[in-house]
Amino acid sequence: MELSRRDFLKLSGVTFGGVLLSSLSAGPAFAQGGPFKLHKPVGETPTICCFCAVGCGAIVAAQDGKVRNIEGDPDHPVNRGSLCSKGMALAQINTVNGEINRHRLQKVRYRAPGSSVWEEKSWDWALEEIAKRVKATRDRYFIARDSEGRTVNRLEAIASLGGAALDNEECSLISKAMRALGLVYIEHQARI
Ligand code: SF4
CATH class of the missing domain: 3.30.200.210 (Phosphorylase Kinase; domain 1)
Known part of the structure; x- marks a missing residue:
């Protein structure tokens, strides 16, 4: 069959329109499958x-x-x-x-200021030491009022950086505890 240029354009238009209509009527290209149930023996x-x-x-x-x-x-x-x-x-x-999981840390490693030696310490020791140092730093650096006498109640000498392994509830409690201490430098690294 011989096609003139005009016939070819007409035929192409009809074919393109047909493809377009059928793709539109087929719904979104990312149509999702139905629920996929897992069936494990446990x-x-x-x-x-x-x-x-x-x-x-x-x-x-x-x-x-x-x-x-x-x-x-x-x-x-x-x-x-x-x-x-x-x-x-x-x-x-x-x-x-x-x-x-036995790979979870059972002890902490501590290096004293100025020391080159790491020491093994218990979690109880570490928590008590952190609490002591936070209190000493807060007592020393807490700012109740700014230079113009306005109440600010803030602590600029400690910063808090959350880690990726903290869960939502821990983050919520940590941010509340840090704000209660007066911290203004509170950051978090949410994902790895
Ligand atoms: S993105 Fe990762 S860490 Fe966050 S909820 Fe999903 S699986 Fe958990």
Whole structure:
């Protein structure tokens, strides 16, 4: 069949229009699948990752009272089954392969000011030492009024930097505690 230039343009237009209409009527290109149920031979409980305000959904699989696995919840509208590296490691807060995680730090290492030697200390020692130093610093540097006599009640000699492994509740409590002390330098690094 011979096509004139005009016939070719007409035919192309009709074909393009047909493709366009069918793609429009097909709905969004990112149409989602239906719920995807997990069926493990152990108990599954939906939960929310505790680590940051994204609030990803996760499914905890437990057996005999021990966490066996935690993975992203494919039905959760926020993360649709995916988890970041912190979320993927959620189970390690408690267990590794069903056993209590022995890799969690049991002691702290301390290097005194001016020293080149690290010493092993207990958590109790570290917490008491931190409390003592915070109090001494606050007593010494607390600013009740500024140079014009206005009440400011602030402490500029201590800063607070939150870490990626803190969960939402810890962050909330830490920011309240720091503000109660008068800190104004409060920062947080939410994700890795
Ligand atoms: S830490 Fe990661 S997995 Fe957890 S809520 Fe935040 S983004 Fe989601």
